[in-house]
Amino acid sequence: GAGVSQSPSNKVTEKGKDVELRCDPISGHTALYWYRQSLGQGLEFLIYFQGNSAPDKSGLPSDRFSAERTGGSVSTLTIQRTQQEDSAVYLCASSPRLAGITDTQYFGPGTRLTVL
Amino acid sequence: KQEVTQIPAALSVPEGENLVLNCSFTDSAIYNLQWFRQDPGKGLTSLLLIQSSQREQTSGRLNASLDKSSGRSTLYIAASQPGDSATYLCAGGNQGGKLIFGQGTELSVKP
Numbered sequence: 001g002a003g004v005s006q007s008p009s010n011k012v013t014e015k016g017k018d019v020e021l022r023c024d025p026i027s028g029h030t031a032l033y034w035y036r037q038s039l040g041q042g043l044e045f046l047i048y049f050q051g052n053s054a055p056d057k058s059g060l061p062s063d064r065f066s067a068e069r070t071g072g073s074v075s076t077l078t079i080q081r082t083q084q085e086d087s088a089v090y091l092c093a094s095s096p097r098l099a100g101i102t103d104t105q106y107f108g109p110g111t112r113l114t115v116l
Numbered sequence: 117k118q119e120v121t122q123i124p125a126a127l128s129v130p131e132g133e134n135l136v137l138n139c140s141f142t143d144s145a146i147y148n149l150q151w152f153r154q155d156p157g158k159g160l161t162s163l164l165l166i167q168s169s170q171r172e173q174t175s176g177r178l179n180a181s182l183d184k185s186s187g188r189s190t191l192y193i194a195a196s197q198p199g200d201s202a203t204y205l206c207a208g209g210n211q212g213g214k215l216i217f218g219q220g221t222e223l224s225v226k227p
Binding site: 004031033035042043044045048050056058059091093095103104105106107108109110 | 150152158159160161162165205207212213214215216217218219220
């Protein structure tokens with residue numbers, strides 16, 4: 001079946017502009033995660049959605065970052081007033097999140113964001 | 117706060133060698149330990165997942181172990197092949213599924 005998809009694959013923007021990154025998880029997966037991978041910081045957790053529960057936003061680096069998940073499926077990560085330090089690869093993952101079990105996360109190919 | 121460290125940062129071996137990649141974590145209260153592979157410019161591919169109650173998992177030429185008491189996990193690759201060349205990442209998972217990643221080990225297998 002189809003894996004996790006992300007769009008766009010590459011995004012170049014100017015400092016100060018807003019960007020939206022999209023993630024389509026695997027159908028039926030209830031959990032969705034956003035991570036960021038940058039040269040200096042490695043792979044960092046950003047935010048986590050599980051069903052109808054309030055999201056875990058503990059990894060968001062600033063209030064310029066926000067994310068939503070509509071209808072328990074597609075998710076959008078929004079970065080407002082982008083800065084050069086936001087340049088990174090943004091990775092999305094989903095998992096079935098069966099009750100009482102922590103399970104494998106399946107990653108998308110990522111969106112490479114470059115802020116000029 | 118969970119911190120994950122991987123040693124070595126880079127490793128180059130000749131084809132056919134068996135090798136071990138190391139991962140250590142500071143908080144033994146992890147729910148699972150996952151190993152991933154990342155090819156250049158690509159996303160992550162899950163290799164093995166070890167639940168906190170397990171000691172090891174095997175898939176083909178790969179074997180991953182977990183020792184919570186010492187805060188260590190190892191990934192053993194048998195009979196390495198050039199196609200195994202990639203960056204290998206380990207990550208500790210908490211109850212919510214949030215993963216804390218190590219910096220990775222870049223593996224190069226020479227023909």
